[in-house]
Amino acid sequence: MTASRELYWNIHGHGLMYLLFILALAVFAYGFYKKYKLWRLGSQENRIYDVPTRIYKILIHTLAHRRILREGYAGSFHSFIFYGFLLFVFGTFVVALQADFGLEVYKGGFYLGLTLFMDLAGLAAIIGIGMAYYRRYVLKPDGLDNQPDDAYSLHLLLLIILTGFFMEGLRIAATQDPWAAWSPVGMLFATVFGAASVKTLQNIHVVLWWVHLLLAFGFIAYLPYSKLLHIITTPLNQFFSSLKPAGALKTINFEDEGLENYGISQLEHFTWKQLFDTDACTRCGRCQDNCPAYLTDKPLSPKAMTQDLKTYLNDVANSMKNMPTDQGETAELAAASERALIGDVFEEDTLWSCTTCRSCQEHCPALVEHIDKTIGMRRSLVLEESKFPSEVQTVFKNVENNGNPWGVGFADRAKWAENLGVKIMSEVTDEVDVLYWPGCAGAFDDRNKKVATAVVKVLKATDVNFGILGTEEKCCGDSIRRIGNEYLFQMTAEENIETIKSYGIKKIVTHCPHCFNTLKNEYPEFGGDFEVIHHTKFIHNLLDTGQLFIDQPEESYVTYHDSCYLGRYNNEYSAPRHIIKRIGGKIKEMDKNLNKSFCCGAGGGRMWMEETLGTRINEERTKQVLATGVSTVVTNCPFCLTMIEDGLKEHEENSVKTYDIAELLEDKIYCR
Amino acid sequence: MNILVCLKQTFDTEAKIELKDGKINAQGIKNIINPYDEFAVEEALKLKEANGGEVTTISVGSDQTQEALRQALAMGADKAILVEFPNSDEHATAKALAKAVQGMEFDLILGGHVAIDDNSGQIAIRLAEELDLPQVNVVTKLEINDGKAVCTREIEGGVQIVETPLPTVITCQKGLNEPRYPSLKGIMQAKKKELKRIGLEELGLTVDNKVEILEVFLPPQKEAGKVIEGEAEEAAGELVRLLKEEAKVI
Numbered sequence: 041m042t043a044s045r046e047l048y049w050n051i052h053g054h055g056l057m058y059l060l061f062i063l064a065l066a067v068f069a070y071g072f073y074k075k076y077k078l079w080r081l082g083s084q085e086n087r088i089y090d091v092p093t094r095i096y097k098i099l100i101h102t103l104a105h106r107r108i109l110r111e112g113y114a115g116s117f118h119s120f121i122f123y124g125f126l127l128f129v130f131g132t133f134v135v136a137l138q139a140d141f142g143l144e145v146y147k148g149g150f151y152l153g154l155t156l157f158m159d160l161a162g163l164a165a166i167i168g169i170g171m172a173y174y175r176r177y178v179l180k181p182d183g184l185d186n187q188p189d190d191a192y193s194l195h196l197l198l199l200i201i202l203t204g205f206f207m208e209g210l211r212i213a214a215t216q217d218p219w220a221a222w223s224p225v226g227m228l229f230a231t232v233f234g235a236a237s238v239k240t241l242q243n244i245h246v247v248l249w250w251v252h253l254l255l256a257f258g259f260i261a262y263l264p265y266s267k268l269l270h271i272i273t274t275p276l277n278q279f280f281s282s283l284k285p286a287g288a289l290k291t292i293n294f295e296d297e298g299l300e301n302y303g304i305s306q307l308e309h310f311t312w313k314q315l316f317d318t319d320a321c322t323r324c325g326r327c328q329d330n331c332p333a334y335l336t337d338k339p340l341s342p343k344a345m346t347q348d349l350k351t352y353l354n355d356v357a358n359s360m361k362n363m364p365t366d367q368g369e370t371a372e373l374a375a376a377s378e379r380a381l382i383g384d385v386f387e388e389d390t391l392w393s394c395t396t397c398r399s400c401q402e403h404c405p406a407l408v409e410h411i412d413k414t415i416g417m418r419r420s421l422v423l424e425e426s427k428f429p430s431e432v433q434t435v436f437k438n439v440e441n442n443g444n445p446w447g448v449g450f451a452d453r454a455k456w457a458e459n460l461g462v463k464i465m466s467e468v469t470d471e472v473d474v475l476y477w478p479g480c481a482g483a484f485d486d487r488n489k490k491v492a493t494a495v496v497k498v499l500k501a502t503d504v505n506f507g508i509l510g511t512e513e514k515c516c517g518d519s520i521r522r523i524g525n526e527y528l529f530q531m532t533a534e535e536n537i538e539t540i541k542s543y544g545i546k547k548i549v550t551h552c553p554h555c556f557n558t559l560k561n562e563y564p565e566f567g568g569d570f571e572v573i574h575h576t577k578f579i580h581n582l583l584d585t586g587q588l589f590i591d592q593p594e595e596s597y598v599t600y601h602d603s604c605y606l607g608r609y610n611n612e613y614s615a616p617r618h619i620i621k622r623i624g625g626k627i628k629e630m631d632k633n634l635n636k637s638f639c640c641g642a643g644g645g646r647m648w649m650e651e652t653l654g655t656r657i658n659e660e661r662t663k664q665v666l667a668t669g670v671s672t673v674v675t676n677c678p679f680c681l682t683m684i685e686d687g688l689k690e691h692e693e694n695s696v697k698t699y700d701i702a703e704l705l706e707d708k709i710y711c712r
Numbered sequence: 713m714n715i716l717v718c719l720k721q722t723f724d725t726e727a728k729i730e731l732k733d734g735k736i737n738a739q740g741i742k743n744i745i746n747p748y749d750e751f752a753v754e755e756a757l758k759l760k761e762a763n764g765g766e767v768t769t770i771s772v773g774s775d776q777t778q779e780a781l782r783q784a785l786a787m788g789a790d791k792a793i794l795v796e797f798p799n800s801d802e803h804a805t806a807k808a809l810a811k812a813v814q815g816m817e818f819d820l821i822l823g824g825h826v827a828i829d830d831n832s833g834q835i836a837i838r839l840a841e842e843l844d845l846p847q848v849n850v851v852t853k854l855e856i857n858d859g860k861a862v863c864t865r866e867i868e869g870g871v872q873i874v875e876t877p878l879p880t881v882i883t884c885q886k887g888l889n890e891p892r893y894p895s896l897k898g899i900m901q902a903k904k905k906e907l908k909r910i911g912l913e914e915l916g917l918t919v920d921n922k923v924e925i926l927e928v929f930l931p932p933q934k935e936a937g938k939v940i941e942g943e944a945e946e947a948a949g950e951l952v953r954l955l956k957e958e959a960k961v962i
Binding site for chain 1: 724726727728742744890892893894895896897898899
């Protein structure tokens with residue numbers, strides 16, 4: 041006898057099912073269309089080019105759960121539920137093939153295997169749902185907020201599976217299914233019914249079958265009105281996610297004559313994708329759990345920002361409904377927005393609290409893009425309103441007048457390199473292979489001048505033919521762009537690009553990851569196509585290719601602080617660790633390391649702002665440094681170096697020293 | 713309320729001064745609005761925002777001075793006038809300004825109390841004299857009520873509060889306000905605002921400088937401090953010797 045089971049056993053009139061299915065689809069389509077109309081309120085943006093890469097994003101982030109699994113507990117229960125239901129959908133598809141298309145596939149070994157797998161998948165999903173209940177209602181982690189919809193969604197999923205298992209149990213009990221062993225969980229449920237008569241079993245089964253069906257179709261209909269919509273919107277959001285380098289902010293095209301706004305001050309200034317983000321967010325709270333601003337009690341939670349935008353979007357849409365439609369969409373939107381986007385929906389302090397550390401975007405399983413929204417609103421404040429923390433004005437003026445945020449006269453920019461025998465491009469006639477870009481910190485900040493000097497020592501120990509721009513170099517523009525002064529950024533960037541190009545330079549080494557990121561990822565959009573390398577990677581290459589050698593490695597214990605702009609933004613975690621190991625360093629990692637590294641607090645232009653709200657981010661990071669118990673902390677970034685040194689002073693900790701990775705090397709290298 | 717603001721374009725405060733052929737080399741130097749004049753622009757804009765009216769900025773200078781005027785327009789001034797008269801001294805500048813504002817309707821003339829480049833601090837004072845207007849200098853707080861200006865000014869060891877009828881000339885000091893940063897909208901609008909250029913001929917003015925610059929030189933380079941090593945007795949002896957022979961102060 042071929043293994044199988046009778047489809048629609050005990051069911052009469054299942055034709056009604058198709059009617060109900062269409063009804064459920066209609067309710068779904070209506071809800072989805074309403075959402076679609078909301079997304080369309082946003083402005084244009086092309087997010088459908090390069091489809092293969094986009095499909096790949098869904099494969100790794102939805103199908104393979106790459107980011108979801110970073111959190112052990114939440115990741116496992118989500119995968120139990122996800123893969124469980126994925127198998128149910130597949131099983132239902134197979135049943136439909138046989139029942140509706142006459143393909144006799146649901147039989148034999150395949151039937152038995154699928155039955156077994158679905159049984160186990162159902163069990164896994166029940167366990168997953170149980171874990172989810174436990175986490176949400178017993179453990180109550182800070183990142184979760186509980187809304188009725190969260191409970192409804194879990195109840196619905198659980199009921200669908202339980203009714204399914206009970207039905208299976210009833211069928212097994214009533215039909216004495218010879219293949220019951222392949223449905224172990226179903227068998228377990230069959231025992232519940234003990235010695236009930238076949239008739240009773242059949243009666244209960246019929247009722248349950250319709251209940252199960254209504255629950256499943258209800259699930260479909262309920263999707264667009266619930267967080268469950270993420271089943272559709274989250275993979276779509278991954279598909280639509282940005283394919284630009286992580287470190288490149290959105291550019292304002294100032295030459296666009298039709299440009300009416302600089303930045304985001306109203307709902308319709310967001311792109312459709314930015315509005316779509318709000319429906320891909322499941323409120324899982326990972327962004328918030330990893331946000332240095334949130335964790336130091338500042339009025340910023342990336343999760344709340346996404347949700348507040350969603351609420352605002354819905355509010356505006358609701359009030360639009362009650363208005364005459366003959367004024368054009370923009371007028372309507374403006375009138376409908378009773379609350380101002382900046383000021384009411386998002387407080388200015390919230391916008392200024394972000395360090396652009398990218399932890400939120402790094403850990404969001406839905407690939408929500410938070411930072412461009414925040415910077416967009418900062419741009420409106422800076423470019424349209426001229427409103428920003430007062431200390432920032434000096435920074436803008438300093439960059440305008442002297443090409444550096446410190447405001448030191450630009451004529452002294454090459455002073456740090458006097459007596460080091462470094463070629464200055466304007467003073468030599470020969471070409472160089474590499475341009476060393478010390479950045480403003482390396483050129484003007486006393487502590488970081490030592491780092492620039494160390495980099496020069498390392499470069500001079502090799503055959504690398506390099507030079508610096510000296511007084512011709514200007515601030516890369518990282519801070520001012522992230523503060524929101526896109527105009528000043530573009531002017532500065534264009535000047536730098538022109539200078540670099542005038543010397544025919546192809547390759548640039550920076551020691552500041554902010555310069556590195558901006559030159560590498562943001563300058564290409566303005567015509568600056570150079571090979572840009574961070575000094576950690578450059579030195580690593582020199583060591584690997586035998587152009588540089590370590591003189592007597594000494595064993596020592598250190599901890600290494602991953603900067604945001606080298607790590608999360610540019611994915612460079614291994615080169616610096618490799619160098620440390622080569623010189624004999626044993627790394628005692630902090631709890632928050634690699635892509636979970638905790639920002640020093642200086643990114644996003646925060647270096648130049650007072651930190652008056654909550655506790656200080658750098659002191660928090662310094663605590664984490666001190667917790668390792670080592671006496672040396674190694675960084676790769678001038679801002680991090682400053683912030684951690686300040687943090688150590690605040691903690692009155694004199695025994696711990698902070699070094700840039702180049703400083704660790706300078707006395708330990710030789711060249712053959 | 714119509715306000716005139718006199719402003720001067722100066723070198724950036726961090727500019728490195730170098731001499732070339734006995735003159736200050738302006739090559740590569742970034743120019744700014746004299747910071748004290750910037751207080752005057754800001755104060756005028758605040759008064760305009762509170763009382764309405766127009767703010768006109770005026771400067772005596774060269775082609776390049778237009779940048780500073782544009783910047784004031786970007787901050788929010790309505791009009792700008794450039795009197796083309798490069799290298800004028802204080803006397804000639806004040807004469808040119810007085811002539812240029814003749815016939816204009818204004819309630820108040822504001823300016824910085826001194827320019828950071830030549831530190832001469834004369835222009836606004838001379839202008840008030842030329843126009844026969846009252847003047848209050850080095851003001852850190854300004855209130856305009858019922859056609860009167862109530863000014864708080866710094867004096868040695870305290871403050872003085874002075875009242876004067878309008879129109880009047882007031883010079884501004886740090887502390888009066890925090891000048892705004894021009895928004896991009898302001899910068900874009902400034903491009904369309906009126907910037908009138910007038911030559912001396914057009915003004916019908918003939919005036920000569922009264923001051924001639926004979927020589928420009930940089931202060932001597934400050935030498936690094938000396939640390940005298942050794943035992944106290946020896947070191948003291950060496951110190952006396954140095955004070956006598958090198959510093960020649962005893």
